[in-house]
Amino acid sequence: MIFDILKDALDYLGTNRNQIIVYYLGILIFPLVLIESYSYHIIENCLKGMINNKDKLPDMTINAKSFMNGLKLLILKIIYYLPEIIILTIAVNLNQIDYIYLTILLVILTIISYSLSQIAGVCMVDSGLFNEGFNFPKIFNIIKSVGLTYVEFIIATLVIILGIIGVTILLTGIILIIGSTSSTLQAIFIFVLTIVYIIFLIVIVPIYALFKNRAVASIYNLS
Secondary structure, eight states: OHHHHHHHHHHHTTSOHHHHHHHHHHHTTSHHHHHHHHHHHHHHHHTTSOTTSOOOOOOOOOSHHHHHHHHHHHHHHHHHTHHHHHHHHHHHTOSSOOHHHHHHHHHHHHHHHHHHHHHHHHHHHHHTOGGGGGOHHHHHHHHHHHTHHHHHHHHHHHHHHHHHHHHHHHHHHHHHHHHTTOHHHHHHHHHHHHHHHHHIIIIIHHHHHHHHHHHHHHHHTTO
16 A cells, blocks of 8 residues: 555656746745645645546645745644754753764654654645644544555655665765875765755755655545
């Protein structure tokens, strides 16, 4: 089932290429809000459909309502990540800290926040009410209902994220090692590395958000 959902989400991205272009142009103006605004619209659209039925990526609507929807979805997700934000803020101001334990704690909290916030976002969109994003009995019931499929989704998305990060780190290491032999090479490779990071942030992250939202909405429909 999870492979069908992920394949459907990937196919979904190619159903309306013109809107992908508009999406990226909008990101240059309002990066996070526009990503979440379109995410809101995609979730809303996908809740009315089902996987493998050739749903088309919806046209992007940029107005006050869609902007506010995106802002609400962004705020909701930020709230779910507040524990990590608070811990990092405290850690920065500590003189001594065990980075191994800190990293383990942050990884665990991030996985929990990610898992809850994805379903919470769909609950909010489905009901149209911001506070439904914190309806924990409903959220836990949905996660319990979809069970193994949601666990597989979380693992699959984490593998994708770790794969992207791993490739980026590998490229960084190779570039720094080669660049250390010559200051000219180092300057060139740092420039290349900067381009790689920009591609990661501007291209990979937004398209991943569309893919992920289609998959989450499909999983939610199984509950």
